[in-house]
Amino acid sequence: MTDPQDHTPAPERATATGTSPAGGDAGRRAGAPLLEVRDLRVGFGSEDGLVQAVGGISYTVEAGRTLGIVGESGSGKSVSSMTLMGLTRSPSTKIEGEVLFEGRDLLTMSTDELRKVRGNEIAMIFQDPLSSLHPFYRIGDQIIEGVRAHNDVTKKQAKARAVEMLGLVGIPDPGRRVDAYPHEFSGGMRQRVMIAMALANDPKLLIADEPTTALDVTVQKQILELMDRLQRELGTAIVMITHDLGVVAETADDIAVMYAGRIVERASVHDLFSHPRHPYTWGLLRSIPRLDLPRDVELVPVDGRPPSLIGLPDDCSFRERCPYAAGCCRPGMPDLLGADGAPDHQVRCTMPPERRATIWQVLADGGTPQEAATKAGIPQPEEVA
């Protein structure tokens, strides 16, 4: 599954996917990235003007790794991933940039070519498992359709593959349940069916768009553990899109934080949580209640709300809401650059490193943005106004 030329039908390969860790190790071999997104821009035409949902993002995903994309609604995290799959194509959509999957540009592929990749080499799981499954068809038939669309196998072979996949994702009695309808499953079980369907053709890349948001926490935990186990066994690379910082901390290797259509910070999961460097990331981290911190640590919300994506100025889109903008911001859009002493930790902010460290130290100890700004010698908003 790591060789691009390998087109063995999935059902035959499936025998090797049981518990063999070899796939995972081989999948993590060094080399060219599996997916490379270069300066992707997506705009939607509207009556009020072009809505620039994604304003130029670049990232890479290596085989067998998980990239977490975090952001709030409207940050462009879902639009960017749906664009990879060709799901945003329409006459009114303006798509620029390059999306290289094993060297092939997905954006310039014809719909027919893309159809061969989609559901085969790249698969996607959506947020709502009920509306992503067809209510009239047995789940087995829906999996079989996907398998037969990409592999020259008989219906019987495809069904055997469907049963195998349902067993793999932990559906009890898969031989019988393969003939059940979606409504006969609970929410968590439906999401397992979606995962089984997505992985039936041994995709190299799995895009999971808020896969657990509609689920209860105990079920969420099971689904995340399942994805983790399957990744280790099958060596699949995962792009995990979520608004939940807890979920990415549990699952991702690398994290990209998105705000207003751009990546504002990108780092390994450890660096991002131990030394967050962008003011928006600080805002997110301090606005979620946490079980591992004392109860009386007051939440600090990010004031205001995200900017409109129509006619966004070429300027830092977070400046309006940033408590530390005064005195250290330069006009113009900052580039996403490697931070001091950590080239792999990229941040889209021009704040000097010492000041950044001072502010995060105060915030991490439970201080307010005002206290942090004072300590860093930044005039407070009231004084500026």
Added chain:
Amino acid sequence: MSSATPDPGTAGSPNTPDPTTPLGGPQVEEASPSAGGVIGDPTVADTSVPAVRRDTLGEGDNILQVRDLRKEFPITKGLLFKRQVDAVRAVDGVSFDVRRGETFGLVGESGCGKSTTARMICRLLDPTSGQIDFDGTDIAGLSRKQLVPFRRDVQMVFQDPYSSLNPRQTIGSIIGAPLDIHGLAKGDGERKRKVQELMDLVGLNPEHYNRLPHEFSGGQRQRIGIARAIALSPKLLIADEPVSALDVSIQAQILNLLRRLQRDLGLSLLFIAHDLSVVRYMCDRMAVMYAGEIVELATSEELYANPSHPYTRALLDAVPTPDPDARARRLAERGTAAV
């Protein structure tokens, strides 16, 4: 617990408390309720409930006392002569107190009966049996007419800030409606002044008095819902998942607003949510519900430090922590500490 216990909407989904079940193996999630583990077992549930209840009922100055509250939704068969064949016990004998001026939390997963409980306390649903003592009066059996004075004292904030505001009414008339209904504002001038005071109190710009709901974001709409709920200075405010539809940075704004209002206005707050970290942040005491029953009731500190019911432990263990080091530590511990 009979076969009818799980939530009508998501049959089977609450039966997921066993964190030790290996993922590859048969899942409790799909299992029948009777096989759902300790919690589903009537004998264990009945003996364990008194044991885990650290709260002494009936003590202190209570604004609300709920005793053995039950709600059954009948399952009928037949077209013309419907006969009841069974019942879904959505709430199955729930008892708790809300003290004056405190925030009390109800936490649980979908289908556990927490919203049904809230709706019965507001009397939006009629309880099948049980007592709801509000400020010394049992309101469980009151008629619609008898309930009128009580409606002023209990107000609700809803989950969805989009569907809970009338899209054709201005913000002024939405927030002013309770004042009109209860005849608390004499003349338009006074009504407008009161509404604008409320808007200011919840952090809305009073100049937006004449705007329509669609001109506001989700967080602002939730502020409108809160302003409407506190317009009558209720004695008890029930907030049912008030932040679960909001983005994280907005969620913190609304949580802090509710905390501030609760402190400044001396409100008693019944706070319902599925998110344990949110409930812990908001509440002094809390009850964990599972399959229509309260399985554990304690102060927030105690519950998080020493959860005594296996379901509470499973729930706490399932919450993802935004700290990769904590995840590594927990994974290391898991080898030894089996729940």
